[in-house]
Amino acid sequence: MPRVIDVPTDDRQMGVEECASAIAAIGFDPACPGMVDEVAGLLRALGANRTFLGDGLVELLAESGKGETPQSAYSPQSIMLTSPRNGFFLRANIWPSEQDSCFRRSGAHNFAYGAAHDHNFDFLTYGYFGPGYRSDYYEYDYHTVTGYRGEPVGLRFIERSALSPGRLMHYRAHRDVHAQLPPDSLSVSLNVMACEPAQGWHDQYGFDLTRGTVSRVLNSGSTETLLRIAVALGDEEGVGLAEDWGRNHASDRIRLACFEARALAAHDPSNRDTIWREAERSGSLLVKKEAELRRRESA
Ligand SMILES: [Fe+2]
Structure with a gap:
């Protein structure tokens, strides 16, 4: 204590x-x-x-x-x-x-x-x-x-x-x-x-x-929010950045936020599932575990 x-x-x-x-x-x-x-x-x-x-x-x-x-x-x-x-x-x-x-x-x-x-x-x-x-x-x-x-x-x-x-x-x-x-x-x-x-x-x-x-x-930051907005607006550079950071960013939390932003912007459930399957293979334990949860929650 x-x-x-x-x-x-x-x-x-x-x-x-x-x-x-x-x-x-x-x-x-x-x-x-x-x-x-x-x-x-x-x-x-x-x-x-x-x-x-x-x-x-x-x-x-x-x-x-x-x-x-x-x-x-x-x-x-x-x-x-x-x-x-x-x-x-x-x-x-x-x-x-x-x-x-x-x-x-x-x-x-x-x-x-x-x-x-x-x-x-x-x-x-x-x-x-x-x-x-x-x-x-x-x-x-x-x-x-x-x-x-x-x-x-x-x-x-x-x-x-x-x-x-x-x-x-x-x-x-x-x-x-x-x-x-x-x-x-x-x-x-x-x-x-x-x-x-x-x-x-x-x-x-x-x-x-x-x-x-x-x-x-509890402390998700402005970067996560801005990523979601950029990807939701369909901006090509924003989507490209989310794909790149999802694979390579030094912070696992930002990598997860990238997959979240892409999944939220995907209207088709099968596209969403494909994004979370990709996340499961990301090499990050945090991203993998959260991706498994999201796929279970949407099943
Ligand atoms: Fe406290």
């Missing part, structure tokens, strides 16, 4: 910019435990500041009232506190309880509750406000997983615990898996999020806890 970090108590309080500048000066290399602990101390100093988030939200609401685009939009429950810099950014995350109206209106799935997943990035999290979301924690070995739907991954249950106030944890990329449960009342966590350019090429998975398998890849 994520590493719980015990930061020695001190009186430091920081604002967002002060905290971000201090982290940028140290750097945030998640592979270096000493550096992670130092950054955790700075995150706690931000967490000791009990007014910055409320003040920031008031400012944000005042800006949106003037018709200006909020600069911190990230997702309905996330607030980007800083832009990415030096391999990290700061974020606040809001976790509604079952009693909150947004939960009742939107449902648990819109807040990722109950959906077991790993992360393709490291991050630190701090329980800032409220009792904190709860999680069932698991671990698995990313390097033994190909990533096709239905693949057994040997999830190991570790424990259920809450991100209680003041708790600091380091979620490790491609290792820690959690399925979150709503907190007893509205809660907020603060994060130092690692970000690096190659991140998007590493898969983030959703898991089926009943079967102990991969349920889907």
Whole structure:
């Protein structure tokens, strides 16, 4: 499960910019435990500041009232506190309880509750406000997983615990898996999020806890979407690119997306079947397993 970090108590309080500048000066290399602990101390100093988030939200609401685009939009429950810099950014995350109206209106799935997943990035999290979301924690070995739907991954249950106030944890990329449960009342966590350019090429998975398998890849990117559009529009170069990348691209996920784009654009079921048969012989285990699934699903 994520590493719980015990930061020695001190009186430091920081604002967002002060905290971000201090982290940028140290750097945030998640592979270096000493550096992670130092950054955790700075995150706690931000967490000791009990007014910055409320003040920031008031400012944000005042800006949106003037018709200006909020600069911190990230997702309905996330607030980007800083832009990415030096391999990290700061974020606040809001976790509604079952009693909150947004939960009742939107449902648990819109807040990722109950959906077991790993992360393709490291991050630190701090329980800032409220009792904190709860999680069932698991671990698995990313390097033994190909990533096709239905693949057994040997999830190991570790424990259920809450991100209680003041708790600091380091979620490790491609290792820690959690399925979150709503907190007893509205809660907020603060994060130092690692970000690096190659991140998007590493898969983030959703898991089926009943079967102990991969349920889907969560981080398909814009390249996959653009491929689908180019091929669906029937552009000759787009189709040629999909055929070429399907055979040769360095990323198995892009190779699969190429076959998907071609199969989606094929109106005739027998043409679709021919494309997936070709995919089965692609030499990629991920593409082969997914192709077998698609042929079974359409049989
Ligand atoms: Fe998560």
